[in-house]
Amino acid sequence: MELARMILMRIQVTGIATLLVLVALILGQKGAEARKGRILESFEYIAMSCRAHSASITDFGGIGDGKTSNTKAFQDAVNHLSQYANGGGAQLYVPAGQWLTGSFSLTSHFTLYLHKDAVLLASQDMSEWPVLKALPSYGRGRDAAGGRFASLIFGTNLTDVVVTGANGTIDGQGAFWWQNFHKGKLKYTRPYLIEFMYSDNIQISNLTLLNSPSWNVHPVYSSNILVQGITIIAPITSPNTDGINPDSCTNVRIEDSYIVSGDDCIAVKSGWDEYGISFGMPTKQLVIRRLTCISPYSAAIALGSEMSGGIEDVRAEDITAIHTESGVRIKTARGRGGFVKDIYVKGMTLHTMKWVFWMTGNYKAHADNHYDPKALPVIQGINYRDIMADNVSMAARLEGIEGDPFTQICISNVTIGMAAKAKKVPWTCTDVEGISSGVSPRPCDQLPDQGPEKITACDFPAEPLSIDRVVLKSCTYRMKYT
Numbered sequence: 152m153e154l155a156r157m158i159l160m161r162i163q164v165t166g167i168a169t170l171l172v173l174v175a176l177i178l179g180q181k182g183a184e185a186r187k188g189r190i191l192e193s194f195e196y197i198a199m200s201c202r203a204h205s206a207s208i209t210d211f212g213g214i215g216d217g218k219t220s221n222t223k224a225f226q227d228a229v230n231h232l233s234q235y236a237n238g239g240g241a242q243l244y245v246p247a248g249q250w251l252t253g254s255f256s257l258t259s260h261f262t263l264y265l266h267k268d269a270v271l272l273a274s275q276d277m278s279e280w281p282v283l284k285a286l287p288s289y290g291r292g293r294d295a296a297g298g299r300f301a302s303l304i305f306g307t308n309l310t311d312v313v314v315t316g317a318n319g320t321i322d323g324q325g326a327f328w329w330q331n332f333h334k335g336k337l338k339y340t341r342p343y344l345i346e347f348m349y350s351d352n353i354q355i356s357n358l359t360l361l362n363s364p365s366w367n368v369h370p371v372y373s374s375n376i377l378v379q380g381i382t383i384i385a386p387i388t389s390p391n392t393d394g395i396n397p398d399s400c401t402n403v404r405i406e407d408s409y410i411v412s413g414d415d416c417i418a419v420k421s422g423w424d425e426y427g428i429s430f431g432m433p434t435k436q437l438v439i440r441r442l443t444c445i446s447p448y449s450a451a452i453a454l455g456s457e458m459s460g461g462i463e464d465v466r467a468e469d470i471t472a473i474h475t476e477s478g479v480r481i482k483t484a485r486g487r488g489g490f491v492k493d494i495y496v497k498g499m500t501l502h503t504m505k506w507v508f509w510m511t512g513n514y515k516a517h518a519d520n521h522y523d524p525k526a527l528p529v530i531q532g533i534n535y536r537d538i539m540a541d542n543v544s545m546a547a548r549l550e551g552i553e554g555d556p557f558t559q560i561c562i563s564n565v566t567i568g569m570a571a572k573a574k575k576v577p578w579t580c581t582d583v584e585g586i587s588s589g590v591s592p593r594p595c596d597q598l599p600d601q602g603p604e605k606i607t608a609c610d611f612p613a614e615p616l617s618i619d620r621v622v623l624k625s626c627t628y629r630m631k632y633t
């Protein structure tokens with residue numbers, strides 16, 4: 152009676168639309184009562200594409216007790232849901248819980264979504280990790296000459312895949328792998344947390360990645376990659392725990408991410424020595440913005456050292472680094488070949504750094520002894536502007552290659568506050584050429600000052616890249632469980 156009167160009042164006050172909403176609500180409540188014991192799981196999230204079909208890992212026998220292996224449940228789920236690839240795609244939900252799993256592979260037109268209290272725990276049983284061949288652009292694994300363990304979440308030859316969540320967690324339980332690595336006990340290269348190969352239209356967002364065995368996120372031979380809202384945490388002394396490594400990829404956008412790690416926060420790569428040269432696939436059209444990095448023994452952004460397929464058109468903006476070895480570092484060597492060109496960095500705020508800028512032309516590590524020492528890298532068109540740094544030991548250490556100078560370096564509007572215990576000579580430069588303006592302390596003679604009117608001298612492209620035009624949609628997940 153009360154309800155009926157209320158509804159009538161509402162009709163008079165706000166009209167028919169409200170009535171419909173109320174009726175729907177009442178029916179909804181009755182429906183929920185009639186199906187006692189059923190839970191309606193429904194939420195929204197933002198993604199490049201939404202899916203028509205939904206399932207939960209629990210539908211495939213998944214058990215989130217932190218002890219039971221879910222490798223088969225995940226693989227069964229993906230295999231089952233792959234039937235919807237051409238019928239609107241599918242989303243797989245991982246509810247709150249601790250989901251122990253080894254490596255599993257994703258499919259196309261697919262979304263993996265982690266609840267905020269869902270934790271994927273990486274298995275420490277090596278038989279749960281398939282072994283893949285070495286990457287063709289590297290010729291060998293980085294930890295061992297043989298193959299490499301597939302990443303925890305793996306995809307190859309895919310299109311349109313989203314890995315996201317309400318900041319759910321992927322915990323690599325890396326200590327096990329780091330110890331085996333340090334003891335030289337690994338037969339194969341350590342796995343990464345997320346890797347996509349030969350894939351297109353990939354989104355990785357709103358997740359926390361903890362204690363990766365090695366690199367965290369590795370898109371390779373892929374294009375149109377969006378990485379957004381990722382928190383990456385690993386001990387600052389853990390081996391090779393790079394944050395995000397775009398490798399021979401085109402059109403990549405990395406933004407709004409926070410990384411604390413034992414290696415470079417972002418490491419841009421494109422293959423190693425003769426293998427990278429013959430594979431010949433550059434990383435280009437890369438945007439990095441609103442990144443915060445803490446990495447006391449490595450760089451906020453590294454270019455190389457494996458850059459033999461080339462690195463071109465990298466745009467980094469609004470970068471913060473705290474207690475980090477260097478801001479931007481170019482690493483290369485004789486034998487690498489390839490190029491690093493058209494690099495644009497604008498807006499860095501740096502606190503407590505060893506070096507703000509570092510270029511290394513004699514980075515020693517080689518894939519094997521068959522590299523061609525005459526294969527010289529071309530390092531050209533490196534633009535750094537609008538940078539504030541404090542507590543810095545040394546402003547810059549720029550070391551090109553004798554007979555192969557690094558050229559067209561431009562550094563402008565940079566203010567570096569030196570640490571109390573700073574090195575006496577703030578800049579050292581060899582085999583580099585370029586210009587500067589409005590840089591303090593005064594740069595080396597190889598970067599002559601163009602006068603204060605040239606303070607905006609260094610380029611930063613104005614036109615956006617195609618990856619900047621990706622439109623995100625609001626997607627809904629709706630499932631009933633008994």
Ligand SMILES: *[C@@H]1O[C@H](CO)[C@@H](O)[C@H](O)[C@H]1NC(C)=O
Nearest residue numbers: 287307308309348349350372
């Ligand atoms: C994936 O794509 C690459 C490059 O196009 C190709 O060489 C490879 O055979 C493909 N692999 C599979 C499993 O289809």
Ligand SMILES: *[C@@H]1O[C@H](CO)[C@@H](O)[C@H](O)[C@H]1NC(C)=O
Nearest residue numbers: 317318319357358359380382
């Ligand atoms: C995600 O979780 C991490 C770890 O708990 C936290 O540090 C971070 O602030 C969270 N991010 C967001 C956007 O809530």
Ligand SMILES: *[C@@H]1O[C@H](CO)[C@@H](O)[C@H](O)[C@H]1NC(C)=O
Nearest residue numbers: 196197317318357379380407
């Ligand atoms: C995902 O992260 C972005 C920032 O990258 C944030 O704007 C958005 O609100 C987050 N979405 C969810 C569902 O947590």
Ligand SMILES: *[C@@H]1O[C@H](CO)[C@@H](O)[C@H](O)[C@H]1NC(C)=O
Nearest residue numbers: 498536537538539564606607
């Ligand atoms: C110089 O850089 C600072 C940031 O460090 C920025 O706020 C300022 O606008 C820049 N000046 C010019 C002339 O671009």
Ligand SMILES: *[C@@H]1O[C@H](CO)[C@@H](O)[C@H](O)[C@H]1NC(C)=O
Nearest residue numbers: 502503504542543544570571
């Ligand atoms: C400056 O850097 C040193 C390490 O080089 C550190 O111990 C000290 O706390 C830093 N000071 C400030 C004010 O951040």
